[in-house]
Amino acid sequence: MVLRWYTVVIDCHDVRKQAAWWAEAFGWKTIIETDDECVNVPGWVEQDSFQDMPWERIGPGMVFVPVPEGKTVKNRLHLDFAPHTSQDRDAEIARLEALGATRVDVGQPEGPSWTVLADPEGNEFCVLSSRDF
Incomplete structure (x- = not known):
C-alpha cells in the first residue's frame, strides 16, 4: 500500500486572497x-485526467x-520551488515580488x-537554483 501526498494546507486570514495569490x-x-476553504490544483489538471492516472502518481494540491x-514565528515546514534551467531565476523572483512576495x-x-x-501573509518559501528535473 502507498499513501499519496494529497495536499499542502495553508492556514491564513483571507483564504480567497491567498488562494488567488498562489494560483497566480x-x-x-x-x-x-x-470563505471556509479554497483549493488550488495545477492549471493543466482536468477532473477527467485523474481517471486514467495511478493514484500514487497524482501530485498534491494546495488547500487554504x-x-x-x-x-508569529518562522515556519517549521516550508516549500522549495525551482525554475527550470531554461528559465530566468532572477526574473521569476522579481515576478513573485511584483505579485506581493517579500524577501x-x-x-x-x-x-x-x-x-x-x-507570501502576502508571511509564509516562507524558497526559490532554489534552476534545475533540469
Missing part, C-alpha cells in the same frame, strides 16, 4: 472557493483554510543558492 504564482487554478491567529531573513547563510521569500 504557479499558474494553477482554484477549483473550490468559499481560515485561522483566527496571526503568524525575508530566516537566518540563512550569506550567498546561498536559494532565496527565501514570504
Whole structure:
C-alpha cells in the first residue's frame, strides 16, 4: 500500500486572497472557493485526467483554510520551488515580488543558492537554483 501526498494546507486570514495569490504564482487554478476553504490544483489538471492516472502518481494540491491567529514565528515546514534551467531565476523572483512576495531573513547563510521569500501573509518559501528535473 502507498499513501499519496494529497495536499499542502495553508492556514491564513483571507483564504480567497491567498488562494488567488498562489494560483497566480504557479499558474494553477482554484477549483473550490468559499470563505471556509479554497483549493488550488495545477492549471493543466482536468477532473477527467485523474481517471486514467495511478493514484500514487497524482501530485498534491494546495488547500487554504481560515485561522483566527496571526503568524508569529518562522515556519517549521516550508516549500522549495525551482525554475527550470531554461528559465530566468532572477526574473521569476522579481515576478513573485511584483505579485506581493517579500524577501525575508530566516537566518540563512550569506550567498546561498536559494532565496527565501514570504507570501502576502508571511509564509516562507524558497526559490532554489534552476534545475533540469
